[in-house]
Amino acid sequence: MTEIKSFALGPLQTNCFVLVNGSQAVAVDPGGDPAPVLAFLRDKGLTLTHILNTHLHFDHTYGNKPLAEATGAPVLHGADDAYLLETELGLGGLFGLPPVERYEAQTIEPGEAVFAGLACTVLATPGHSRGSLTFHFPEAGAAFVGDLIFYRSIGRTDFEGGDLDVLKRSVTRCIFTLPPETRLLSGHGPETTVGDEMNHNPFFAGF
Known part of the structure; x- marks a missing residue:
């Protein structure tokens, strides 16, 4: 039985998700002080196997x-976002917000993977950022989409590396082809489902 726990972390209240499978867990987008995440892992007796970043904007990486230091879990991200580690968009400091502590990370390619003992399809879903990834866990019935798509909305595309047409193609080709009951867990705001967004997201009217 899988479980998904969410934590709103950091100055922009970024959704950090912990997907639990038995005694193992994986964290997605820890966007602030991870103390609540660590307390949850400790209380449940869980081993964190990986830290997944849907993209490397600062509010998802604080x-x-x-x-990583507290758990020993590696940080993984899309290769096409690696350049952000040398920009303000990735390092923080924008809008008067604090900088991101430098961290060690590894790139991961789209394709099939296993995290916390669960099969995962890693999807390349650029548009909000060049290297944005979606992590689809079929057994959990969930896809972690970062800032690609939100409840009734989409991620902004005016940051460097963003592209509205590319984002829409990513959603229609990679997200709307998932089972309609799939939960979409976004970087900000409430969760939604594939079917709900196909039918009601105004950015895809007439899809």
């Missing part, structure tokens, strides 16, 4: 270093 907790990478402390969470």
Whole structure:
């Protein structure tokens, strides 16, 4: 039996998700002080196997270093976002917000993977950022989409590396082809489902 726990972390209240499978867990987008995540892992007796970043914008990575140091779990991200590690968009400091602590990370390619003992399809879903990834866990019935798509909305595309047409193609080709009951767990705001967004997201009217 899988479980998904969410934590709103950091100055932009980024959704950090912990997907639990038995005694193992994987964290997605720790966007702030991971103390609540660590307390949850400790209370449940869980081993964190990986830290997954849907993309490397600063508000999704604030907790990478402390969470990795506390658990020993590797940080994984899309190769096409690696350049952000040398920009303000990835390092923080924008809008008067604090900088991100430098962290060690590894790239992961789209394709099939296993995290916390669960099969995962890693999908390349650029548009919000060049290297944005979606992590689809069929057994959990969930896809972690970062800032690609939100409840009734989409991610902004005016940051460097963003592209509205590319984002829409990513959603229609990679997200709307998932089972309609699949939960979409976004970087901000409430969760939704594939079917709900296909039918009601105004950015895809007439899809």
